[in-house]
Amino acid sequence: MLRLTQSEENYLKAIFTLSQDTEGAISTNDLAEKMLTKASSVTDMLKKLCEKELLEYQKYQGCALTNSGKAHALAIIRKHRLWETFLVDKLNFGWDEVHEIAEQLEHIQSTELTDRLDEFLGFPKVDPHGEPIPGKDGRIESVSNRILLSESLVGMKAIVMGVEDDQTEFLQYLNKIGLHLGTPIDIADKLSFDGSVLVNMNGKQVQFSITIAKQISIKPL
Amino acid sequence: MLRLTQSEENYLKAIFTLSQDTEGAISTNDLAEKMLTKASSVTDMLKKLCEKELLEYQKYQGCALTNSGKAHALAIIRKHRLWETFLVDKLNFGWDEVHEIAEQLEHIQSTELTDRLDEFLGFPKVDPHGEPIPGKDGRIESVSNRILLSESLVGMKAIVMGVEDDQTEFLQYLNKIGLHLGTPIDIADKLSFDGSVLVNMNGKQVQFSITIAKQISIKPL
DNA sequence: AACTTTTTTTAGACTAGTCTAAAAATTAGA
DNA sequence: TCTAATTTTTAGACTAGTCTAAAAAAAGTT
Ligand SMILES: [Mn+2]
Ligand SMILES: [Mn+2]
Ligand SMILES: [Mn+2]
Ligand SMILES: [Mn+2]
Numbered sequence: 001m002l003r004l005t006q007s008e009e010n011y012l013k014a015i016f017t018l019s020q021d022t023e024g025a026i027s028t029n030d031l032a033e034k035m036l037t038k039a040s041s042v043t044d045m046l047k048k049l050c051e052k053e054l055l056e057y058q059k060y061q062g063c064a065l066t067n068s069g070k071a072h073a074l075a076i077i078r079k080h081r082l083w084e085t086f087l088v089d090k091l092n093f094g095w096d097e098v099h100e101i102a103e104q105l106e107h108i109q110s111t112e113l114t115d116r117l118d119e120f121l122g123f124p125k126v127d128p129h130g131e132p133i134p135g136k137d138g139r140i141e142s143v144s145n146r147i148l149l150s151e152s153l154v155g156m157k158a159i160v161m162g163v164e165d166d167q168t169e170f171l172q173y174l175n176k177i178g179l180h181l182g183t184p185i186d187i188a189d190k191l192s193f194d195g196s197v198l199v200n201m202n203g204k205q206v207q208f209s210i211t212i213a214k215q216i217s218i219k220p221l
Numbered sequence: 222m223l224r225l226t227q228s229e230e231n232y233l234k235a236i237f238t239l240s241q242d243t244e245g246a247i248s249t250n251d252l253a254e255k256m257l258t259k260a261s262s263v264t265d266m267l268k269k270l271c272e273k274e275l276l277e278y279q280k281y282q283g284c285a286l287t288n289s290g291k292a293h294a295l296a297i298i299r300k301h302r303l304w305e306t307f308l309v310d311k312l313n314f315g316w317d318e319v320h321e322i323a324e325q326l327e328h329i330q331s332t333e334l335t336d337r338l339d340e341f342l343g344f345p346k347v348d349p350h351g352e353p354i355p356g357k358d359g360r361i362e363s364v365s366n367r368i369l370l371s372e373s374l375v376g377m378k379a380i381v382m383g384v385e386d387d388q389t390e391f392l393q394y395l396n397k398i399g400l401h402l403g404t405p406i407d408i409a410d411k412l413s414f415d416g417s418v419l420v421n422m423n424g425k426q427v428q429f430s431i432t433i434a435k436q437i438s439i440k441p442l
Numbered sequence: 443a444a445c446t447t448t449t450t451t452t453a454g455a456c457t458a459g460t461c462t463a464a465a466a467a468t469t470a471g472a
Numbered sequence: 473t474c475t476a477a478t479t480t481t482t483a484g485a486c487t488a489g490t491c492t493a494a495a496a497a498a499a500g501t502t
Contacts, residue, residue: 007459028480041460043481048458060467060480091337104329110322116312228489249450262490264451269488281450281497 002052002068006107009076011035011045012054013106015065016073025062074138075114080106081127081134082117084165088128089121095128095163096171129171130162130181130217147220149197150213156187158218170215178202185218223273223289227328230297232256232266233275234327236286237294246283295359296335301327302348302355303338305386309349310342316349316384317392350392351383351402351438368441370408370418371434377408379439391436399423406439 004012014034018026028046032039050057054069065073083105087098115136118124125141126132132140146161160183163174174180179201188205189198195210208216225233235255239247249267253260271278275290286294304326308319336357339345346362347353355361367382381404384395395401400422409426410419416431429437 005458029478037459038461039480040462040482044459087334091334091341093333093337097333101329101331101334104331108322108325110325112314112318113308113312113322116314120312226488250448258489259491260450261452261492265489 002054002072003109004072008045008049008054009072009107011042011049012065012069012073013076013080015055015063016070016077019065025064027062031063071138074134074140076106078134078136078138079108079114081131082114082121082124084127084129085121085124085133086117089124094171094175095165096168096175098128099165099168126162127165128181129165130160131165145219146217148214149199149208149216149218150195150210152187152190152197152213152218152220154187154190157221158185158187159183159221160185160216161219162217164215170212177206179206179216184221223275223293224330225293229266229270229275230293230328232263232270233286233290233294234297234301236276236284237291237298240286246285248283252284292359295355295361297327299355299357299359300329300335302352303335303342303345305348305350306342306345306354307338310345315392315396316386317389317396319349320386320389347383348386349402350386351381352386366440367438369435370420370429370437370439371416371431373408373411373418373434373439373441375408375411378442379406379408380404380442381406381437382440383438385436391433398427400427400437405442 011031014031015026018030018034022030028039028042031046032042035042046055046057046063049055049069050063053066054072055063055065057063080102083102084098087093087101088095093101118133118136124133126143130143132143134140143161152158160179160181162181163179164170179185183201186200187197188200190196191198195213197208197210197213199206199208232252235252236247239251239255243251249260249263252267253263256263267276267278267284270276270290271284274287275293276284276286278284301323304323305319308314308322309316314322339354339357345354347364351364353361353364364382373379381400381402383402384400385391400406404422407421408418409421411417412419416434418429418431418434420427420429
């Protein structure tokens with residue numbers, strides 16, 4: 001099996017994630033933004049990953065993962081989410097404290113370790129942020145009926161199913177207002193001029209900006 | 222706190238380990254051998270680590286860790302041994318399967334993670350190979366009355382307390398002959414011309430070469 | 443003390459990953 | 473469709489870590 005550096009793995013993961021909500025190829029600039037790096041660095045890396053047949057890349061045309069590239073990305077995501085689950089379930093970290101550590105742990109090379117960790121955790125289906133954990137075979141069980149809070153309709157009742165995991169302050173804010181996975185919410189109103197969502201939860205009303213509302217996924221009841 | 226690369230950390234650990242059974246400075250060549258690298262590479266790294274005040278180094282004089290360097294080395298060793306303990310105690314790996322994985326895990330940066338892992342494991346005193354685990358403060362509890370099997374005397378009765386951890390085949394061999402931590406042994410004879418040690422254990426007699434006998438530590442009864 | 447061998451350092455080169463600045467290609471607009 | 477703005481690539485430089493080959497220093501030997 002092809003041996004990858006941490007940097008290569010981080011690129012693959014980023015491309016995979018961007019591909020999730022983009023049809024067609026991923027642009028150099030979008031990837032540079034995601035990776036907090038410069039477009040010229042991205043171009044260099046794309047050439048290398050293309051050489052290793054992890055993605056397809058043609059000058060000025062952006063890139064798209066091959067099946068091999070996707071498999072690698074999913075393996076890294078699997079490890080990331082399993083380790084986050086370990087940190088929260090076994091070591092009692094908060095969901096706002098685990099992403100950075102998992103960014104490191106996801107690069108540990110040992111399939112045996114990953115699979116035993118999975119077993120030790122009882123084969124969890126989702127991580128502490130509600131994201132599905134890919135299985136040993138790389139398959140993600142589709143999460144049913146989820147929509148973004150930003151796409152909800154006034155009057156809906158729903159359950160919080162997932163949140164973005166990579167901003168500590170955002171997660172701490174959710175802690176403060178008492179929003180967790182499983183929290184029931186009512187969509188009270190939406191402000192047409194800025195996209196804010198007014199939500200009733202835990203007996204009080206909270207207003208979420210469109211930015212926040214895009215980072216919370218819910219299951220309408 | 223000073224941020225170190227994996228390579229720098231591996232050098233510090235190697236220097237610390239070599240210092241354990243060497244008085245005075247560590248030579249460039251010895252370190253190169255330990256690190257499986259070339260003397261010229263070692264010289265470059267020594268300059269860098271000296272610059273960071275992790276060790277003292279003068280041309281042609283070898284090197285010695287400063288207190289800061291020692292503290293860093295002990296922190297890495299602490300993580301290595303805690304992770305090995307986790308792998309064996311919680312994930313049911315064999316003692317022959319964990320060293321390589323721990324070589325990676327020891328570089329994960331998070332004091333909070335290390336300390337919570339320590340607690341999760343019940344504050345173990347020794348790792349799966351019998352090596353003492355440094356505490357949060359970097360102190361190693363001295364392991365009492367241990368000697369190397371190679372230094373034992375004929376007629377001694379003893380208990381196996383520790384083994385070298387870094388050669389998979391060696392540990393598999395010990396598994397095969399049924400030698401574990403806690404195994405009681407009798408020193409039946411020593412061959413003066415090659416240093417071999419004849420040991421009675423588990424009802425049969427085994428002969429250990431001097432090389433092997435130096436990699437097993439025992440506590441005489 | 444002089445010569446030889448060993449150890450250690452230096453010099454120069456290479457790869458991986460990143461950057462800035464400039465050139466080239468693509469896309470958008472009039 | 474021609475020009476302007478944007479995106480992407482190239483060129484060249486830098487750091488970290490490694491290597492080989494050669495020079496310099498230290499240690500060993502007559
Ligand atoms: Mn995460
Ligand atoms: Mn990462
Ligand atoms: Mn080990
Ligand atoms: Mn290591």
